[in-house]
C-alpha cells in the first residue's frame with residue numbers, strides 16, 4: 001500500500017519522530033486521553049472491532065479525517081474511487097493532491113448501494129483508495145453486510161486502502177444494521193474509519209470528528225494533526241466525552257423523530273406528479289428523481305429557491321449521476337417539511353409537465 005511518500009519523509013525529517021511512536025504510552029498529543037479512550041470504547045461497543053485509544057485521532061470535524069487520509073495515502077497520479085453521487089469533498093480533495101477521482105455510480109434502481117461488479121471493473125493498478133459512505137449522504141442508502149464483505153474481498157485482493165465514512169452510522173431506520181467494514185476479517189489494518197459528533201449528537205458547530213486508523217498509520221496521522229491543528233479544542237472534546245458516556249435516549253428519540261419526518265417527506269414527494277422518491281434507509285436526506293417534472297435537478301433547485309422559497313440541492317452537487325435528482329434534508333421540523341412539500345407541489349404543478 002502506497003502513501004504520500006514525499007510528505008511523510010519531509011515530516012519525519014523535520015520532526016525526527018521516533019519510529020516507535022505508534023506504540024508509545026498514550027499522551028494528549030493528538031486528542032485528550034479521556035476522549036480517545038471514550039471513543040475507543042464506543043468503537044468497540046458499536047462498530048464491532050477493537051481499537052487501542054492510540055489509534056483514535058480527534059479532528060476538527062469529520063472533514064478533517066478526509067483531509068489527513070488523502071494527504072497520508074494518496075500520491076499524485078493515483079486513482080481514488082469515490083461514490084457518485086457522494087459527499088463532494090472526497091472528489092475535491094483527491095483532485096487537490098493531483099490524483100484522479102474515479103466515480104462509482106450509486107443508482108436509485110440499485111437501492112442506492114454500489115454494484116460490486118461495477119466496482120471491480122473500475123479498479124486498476126493505480127487505484128490506491130476507495131471511499132465508502134454508509135449510511136450515505138446524499139441518498140440515504142445503506143450498504144448491506146454482503147456488500148461490505150464483497151468490497152472487503154476486493155480491497156484485500158487489490159491491496160487497497162478503504163476510507164469508511166460512518167458519520168451517519170447511528171441514524172438508521174426499519175431495523176437496518178450498521179456494519180463497519182473495519183470489523184470484517186483483515187480489514188482493520190487497511191481501513192480508516194471516519195465518524196464524529198455532528199450528526200449523532202447534532203453537535204455540528206462543535207467541529208469534532210474522529211478517525212480510527214490502523215497501527216501502521218498512527219505515526220503519519222499524528223504528524224499531520226500536530227502540524228496542522230495541534231488538537232481539536234479541548235472543551236469540545238470534554239463535551240464529546242459526555243455525549244458518548246452519558247444517557248443515549250436523546251439520540252434514540254432523535255432517530256424516531258427523523259423517521260417520522262422521513263415518512264412524511266417521502267409520502268408527500270411521491271404524491272407530486274413527476275417525482276419519484278425511494279425510502280432512505282439511513283441518514284436524513286431524500287434523493288428523489290425529478291425526471292418527470294421536465295426540469296433537471298440544477299434548474300429545479302435554483303427555481304425552487306427563488307420562486308418558491310424552498311432550499312434543496314441539485315443532485316449534481318454530488319456528482320454527474322445525480323443530474324435528474326435533488327437532495328432534500330429532513331433535518332427540519334415536520335411543520336416546515338409540510339410547508340415545503342406544499343410549495344414544491346404547487347411549483348411543479350405550475351410547470352405543467354407531470
Ligand SMILES: Cc1ncc(COP(=O)(O)O)c(C=O)c1O
Nearest residue numbers: 061062063087137167196198209
Ligand atoms: C457523509 C459526510 N461525511 C462527513 C461529513 C462531515 O461532517 P463534519 O465535518 O461536520 O463533522 C458530512 C457532513 O455533512 C457528511 O455528510
